[in-house]
Amino acid sequence: MDLLTPTIPTPLQRLRNADIENAGVQLYVKRDDLIHPTVSGNKWRKLKYNLLEAQNRQAKAILTFGGSYSNHLYATAAAGNALGIKTIGIVRGLELEGRENSTLQFCRSQGMELHFITREEYRQRHSDAYLRHISEQFDGPCLIPEGGTTPLALKGVAEMVGEVKEQLGKMPDFIATAAGTGGTAAGILAAGANVLAFSALKGGDFLAGDIQNLLPEQSGNLTLLTDYHFGGYARWDKELLTFMQDFRTQYGIQLEQVYTAKMFYGLFDLIKTGYFKRNTSIVAVHTGGLQGLITV
Numbered sequence: 001m002d003l004l005t006p007t008i009p010t011p012l013q014r015l016r017n018a019d020i021e022n023a024g025v026q027l028y029v030k031r032d033d034l035i036h037p038t039v040s041g042n043k044w045r046k047l048k049y050n051l052l053e054a055q056n057r058q059a060k061a062i063l064t065f066g067g068s069y070s071n072h073l074y075a076t077a078a079a080g081n082a083l084g085i086k087t088i089g090i091v092r093g094l095e096l097e098g099r100e101n102s103t104l105q106f107c108r109s110q111g112m113e114l115h116f117i118t119r120e121e122y123r124q125r126h127s128d129a130y131l132r133h134i135s136e137q138f139d140g141p142c143l144i145p146e147g148g149t150t151p152l153a154l155k156g157v158a159e160m161v162g163e164v165k166e167q168l169g170k171m172p173d174f175i176a177t178a179a180g181t182g183g184t185a186a187g188i189l190a191a192g193a194n195v196l197a198f199s200a201l202k203g204g205d206f207l208a209g210d211i212q213n214l215l216p217e218q219s220g221n222l223t224l225l226t227d228y229h230f231g232g233y234a235r236w237d238k239e240l241l242t243f244m245q246d247f248r249t250q251y252g253i254q255l256e257q258v259y260t261a262k263m264f265y266g267l268f269d270l271i272k273t274g275y276f277k278r279n280t281s282i283v284a285v286h287t288g289g290l291q292g293l294i295t296v
């Protein structure tokens with residue numbers, strides 16, 4: 001399967017269990033994990049118009065930022081390779097140089113040039129002065145911020161919401177998503193849906209402001225859930241892993257422990273504890289990320 005011919009629309013699948021029946025809600029999962037084998041889920045949605053823009057501008061290269069387990073770096077490397085555009089990845093953490101994990105090895109195999117910087121320097125990744133410096137250093141590449149989260153990304157995510165509306169025959173009461181940078185949540189809000197965003201990081205309250213900043217004018221309502229982080233970004237415990245295993249046994253759907261398992265855990269908890277009114281319809285987005293799955 002080619003990167004440019006993804007599986008779209010992705011399936012919408014109903015989930016049932018005793019707690020869901022008791023609460024009288026309708027729960028569906030939007031299978032964006034099935035979009036593409038390497039560029040999975042929301043990274044494909046977010047990159048689509050960014051890449052088209054880079055192509056239209058005949059950019060010599062795409063430069064972007066990420067941590068060592070970044071699904072976004074992975075996706076950008078694969079996409080650049082498929083489109084014949086050179087990619088440069090700026091990686092957080094000098095100490096990783098020469099000790100590359102499978103994500104970074106994959107990026108290199110796709111032709112991505114990797115540059116490692118200190119965590120201190122990485123913190124400047126949104127500063128205009130720093131980006132000018134980086135742009136000069138790398139000869140004017142097309143710059144895409146961490147997570148691929150740009151105004152153009154919102155347009156790609158909105159297309160996913162369009163599919164949901166068509167498949168369900170209406171806009172659901174809520175669309176749930178995991179949040180890292182908040183770009184996916186912003187795209188869903190911009191398309192007019194109410195969003196339940198589950199922070200994958202500890203102290204995720206800042207996401208409300210970041211999401212707001214991405215929105216030209218907010219049409220949906222945002223509910224930010226910040227208590228289901230399991231200790232912080234890329235942290236998890238046995239309870240979460242057990243939940244993932246049970247989920248796979250029951251529904252035949254694989255989750256990963258960085259984003260999607262935390263969202264479903266949180267959502268099931270809210271359903272069980274009576275958070276939703278009866279007859280509420282909820283679509284949870286499986287944002288993918290399975291190529292980064294750490295099997296434990």
Ligand SMILES: *Cc1c(COP(=O)(O)O)cnc(C)c1O
Pocket residue numbers: 041042043071072147149178179180181182183184185259260287288289290
């Ligand atoms: C990157 C990622 C997210 C977070 O998306 P944001 O738009 O950065 O909030 C969620 N789920 C998966 C699987 C991801 O790879």
